[in-house]
Every structure is written in C-alpha cells, then in structure tokens.
Amino acid sequence: MTEINHNTVKIGDINIHYAESGTEHQDLVLMLHGFPEFWYTWRKQLPVVGESYHAVAPDMRGYNLSDKPDGIKSYRINYLMADMFGLAEALGYEKFYLVAHDWGAGVAWAMAIAHPKRIKGLIILNGPHPYIFSELLSKNDTQIAQSQYMAYFRNEGIEDDMLANGCEWLLKWTFETHLASGQMTEDDKHAYQEAWTRPNALKSMLNYYRASPLTPATAENKGKGFGLNPDDFGVKVPTLVMWGEKDHALVPENLDGLNALVPDLQIIRLPNVTHWVTHEAPDIVSKEILSFVDEQAGQSGAT
Structure with a gap:
C-alpha cells in the first residue's frame, strides 16, 4: 500500500490541510469527511485507493489543521463547495471523482448538482440527498426525532460543554x-x-449546522416544508450510494425515490453497519470505491 503524506494549500483566504496517497497517478479521488471527523476517517482507504488513483482527504474548513474562519456565514454551502473545487484546481485537476460521508456528503451532493461536468463520479456514504432530507425533516416523525441533535448543535456556546472531560460527551x-x-x-x-x-x-x-437552512421541524411548522423544488436538485453524475442500514441518525426512507433524482444510481445496502461506515466496514468501502471508479474510468479489473 502507498504511504500517506500531508500538505497544506491556500485556497482563497484560507489554508486547507490535506492527506494524500498515490500522487503519481493521473485521476483524482477527493474524499470528504463529515461531523465530527477529519481527514483521519479515510486513513484506511487512502493507501488502498492510492495504489491506483491520487487519493486526497482534506480537513474541511473549521476542522483539525485547516483554517477556522470566524462567523457562521463562513460555513455556508457556497464556501464549502468553493474550498473543494479550489483544492482540486490547486492539485491540477479540473475534473475528479468525489467520495463523501455525512456533512461531506452534503457538500458533495451540492457540488454534483451545481457542476456535474466537473464530477466524474460520485460516491456517497450515509449522506442524505438534500431534497429528500428536507422533506423528511419537515414531515417524517422518526427523522424529525432522530435529528434533534441538529437543533441542539445550533445553540450558541454548547461547544464548551462538549469539550469538557476530554470531550467525553462527544466520544x-x-x-x-x-x-x-x-x-x-x-x-x-x-x-x-x-x-x-x-x-x-x-x-x-x-x-x-448553524449556517445550514435545514433543521428538524417543530410543532409549529411541521409539514410546511422548506420551499425547495425537486427539479433543482437533480444529479446528472454517475452515483454510488453505500448505506449502513443501522444508522442512528438517518432513516432508511432517505433512499426512497432517490433514483428519480439520480438517474444513474447504484445502491449498496449494508445491513449490519451504522452511520460510521468507514470505521465499521473499511475494507468494503475501499473495495467499492475502487470498483466504482475503475468502472467509470473504463478500467474494469484494475486493482
């Protein structure tokens, strides 16, 4: 397996730290983590994917060794997308493959929707499609209940409580x-x-979470929705979704109707895996990333 190396690059006004393997390869596979992770969630995938592709896992803005700009507005989706497109460009790539989990998947869905011609293939691990998720947050009792942490995370100052006793609560x-x-x-x-x-x-x-418009419905606004038009959320990119079916935060209905929004779609269900797919099924994740990217790259059988 290839080594993992570390670098930092300036994207706009902020520095983004990233880990990488396989720099000698031509195709970029960009891997985006979720909350509350960082590049490290891909530590078992990077060297495996790096045998065939240039595998890069950044710390997204606000995380670990990347810069942490002030203000909630700095974490809106347009900035998060621009960071990742900017990183790819800084590495010399106009088009690339995108792999993402949780919040990283939220950014990846948005990137694929907004700029499909730049994404060669999309791999999502337990990250809900934004339109389907918005509907469930508005109308599905179970998803609303299981997403109450999102509302809690919006409260100012809770980070002090979460840091107490060596981050005991978060662990x-x-x-x-x-x-x-x-x-x-x-x-x-x-x-x-x-x-x-x-x-x-x-x-x-x-x-x-504080910058996101999506939050679980309350008794006052349940069922009213977020005013989103599904026609604005089509994904014209070949897509693989790996889904741990024992996810404690995301209901299985997040997959219902997904093929209508993502016509070129493959779904792999992992019945004994929770939300934390890279930790619980690392070998499966590595294998399926390589298989999907090989397929899209026209290199079936490559290892």
Missing part, C-alpha cells in the same frame, strides 16, 4: 461502541481528541 455520542469493540483504538481516540480540542475547532465544526 460517547460517536465512537463509544467502536472503542469498546476494538474497531477503534486508543490511538484513534487520542487523534480525535487532539483534533476536536484545537483552538476554535469545535465551534467552527458546529457552525456547519
């Missing part, structure tokens, strides 16, 4: 079972604690 909410089962090690735990406790990191991470 319990995310990776407690993985640490107990051995799917994550003490070294992994310390890596996350280090990333979360960097100055202004957790506040910036939570600003993704």
Whole structure:
C-alpha cells in the first residue's frame, strides 16, 4: 500500500490541510469527511485507493489543521463547495471523482448538482440527498426525532460543554461502541481528541449546522416544508450510494425515490453497519470505491 503524506494549500483566504496517497497517478479521488471527523476517517482507504488513483482527504474548513474562519456565514454551502473545487484546481485537476460521508456528503451532493461536468463520479456514504432530507425533516416523525441533535448543535456556546472531560460527551455520542469493540483504538481516540480540542475547532465544526437552512421541524411548522423544488436538485453524475442500514441518525426512507433524482444510481445496502461506515466496514468501502471508479474510468479489473 502507498504511504500517506500531508500538505497544506491556500485556497482563497484560507489554508486547507490535506492527506494524500498515490500522487503519481493521473485521476483524482477527493474524499470528504463529515461531523465530527477529519481527514483521519479515510486513513484506511487512502493507501488502498492510492495504489491506483491520487487519493486526497482534506480537513474541511473549521476542522483539525485547516483554517477556522470566524462567523457562521463562513460555513455556508457556497464556501464549502468553493474550498473543494479550489483544492482540486490547486492539485491540477479540473475534473475528479468525489467520495463523501455525512456533512461531506452534503457538500458533495451540492457540488454534483451545481457542476456535474466537473464530477466524474460520485460516491456517497450515509449522506442524505438534500431534497429528500428536507422533506423528511419537515414531515417524517422518526427523522424529525432522530435529528434533534441538529437543533441542539445550533445553540450558541454548547461547544464548551462538549469539550469538557476530554470531550467525553462527544466520544460517547460517536465512537463509544467502536472503542469498546476494538474497531477503534486508543490511538484513534487520542487523534480525535487532539483534533476536536484545537483552538476554535469545535465551534467552527458546529457552525456547519448553524449556517445550514435545514433543521428538524417543530410543532409549529411541521409539514410546511422548506420551499425547495425537486427539479433543482437533480444529479446528472454517475452515483454510488453505500448505506449502513443501522444508522442512528438517518432513516432508511432517505433512499426512497432517490433514483428519480439520480438517474444513474447504484445502491449498496449494508445491513449490519451504522452511520460510521468507514470505521465499521473499511475494507468494503475501499473495495467499492475502487470498483466504482475503475468502472467509470473504463478500467474494469484494475486493482
């Protein structure tokens, strides 16, 4: 397997840190993490994908070693998209493959919708399509209930509570079972604690939620929707969705009707996997990324 190396590049006014493998290869596979992760969630995929492709996993703005601009507005989707397109351009790529999980998937869906000609292929891991998710947040009782953390994360100042006792609450909410089962090690735990406790990191991470227009419905506005037009959210990019069916935050209905919005769609359901797909099924994730990108690149059988 290839080594993982680290670099930083200036995109606009901010510095973006990224990890990479396979710099000698021509095609870029850009891998976007979610909350509350950082490039490290792809640590097992980077060297495998890097055997055939230039695999790059950034710390998105606000996370770990990347800059953390002030203000909630700095975390709106247009800035998050511009960072990732800018990173690809800085690395010398106009078009590329995009792999993403959770909040990273939110950015990736938006990138593919807005600029389909720049995305060669899209791979989503447990990240809801924005239109379907908006409908479920408005009308689906289970999704509304399971998304109450999104409303909580919008509260100002909660980052101080989440940082207490070595980020005890956040570790319990995310990776407690993985640490107990051995799917994550003490070294992994310390890596996350280090990333979360960097100055202004957790506040910036939570600003993704504070800047988003999507939030679970209340009793007062349930069923009213967000005024989105599904015609504006079509994805004209070959897409693979890998979905852990035991996700604690996202209901299975996030896949219902997805093929109407994403005509060139493959879905792989992982019945015994939760939201944290890269930790629970790392080998499957690596294998399916390579298989899908090989297929799109016309290199079937490549390893």
